Amino acid sequence: MVQFAIRMPQTEGGCPEWTMVELQGELETRDSSGLPGNRLGELHFTKGGQPILLIGHHVLHGKVVELEKPFAVLVKEKEKDNKDDSTESMDTSVSAADTEKCSDYLVKAVIRNKLVFKNRPRPIINLPNKRGH
Template sequence: MPILIKIAGEGLSNEWAIIELQGDLESHSESSLEGKIIGDLYFTKSGSPVLIIGHHLLYGKETKLEKPFALLEKRKTDSSTEYLVKCIIKNKIIFKTRPKPIVGKE
């Protein structure tokens, strides 16, 4: 399941990116993760992405996609179906290292 995030550009129109996680993302409950907030995404001063999920910290990197994706919105009218291009996705943020636990002071 691709996870879409919206990145606000500096002085430019808004850009979108895809987050790619290596491995599995599991929940304690049996319900689906679709439509739920799973963590917080931050960028360091140097521009490296950092994802915090629960008590885990993941470091990633941003890369360009080989082939861009189009985000489409489906609209049905009385007589036909049309698709509106919302944006073109050109970047992905990839997290491929093992998560590091966040440990508090005792």
């Protein structure tokens, strides 16, 4: 049996709150440069608080949704220094021998709100040049 814990590091000011942006389908680049490091686009808000995302030559109108069930963003805890254990493992009296100790997961952030862009993107027609993704 594998057992590990999910913990939230106790920091001053509480756990960071992140935002989720939900887009339909996959993001692709025009060239094959891959996604990392690239600019995605601009996020505007109307004065009424409605989010608008401009990606390449697309306009996406979305809305802010408060999640009924928040998401926890989990990351694996970095390996602890287990050097002391190596000598102990020679000991024959291992308790609960069937249990495998896995590294714990830490809650890096909590997500309570997401920006959802469900509608079909509208194209920006009169783009002056080839610019943009």
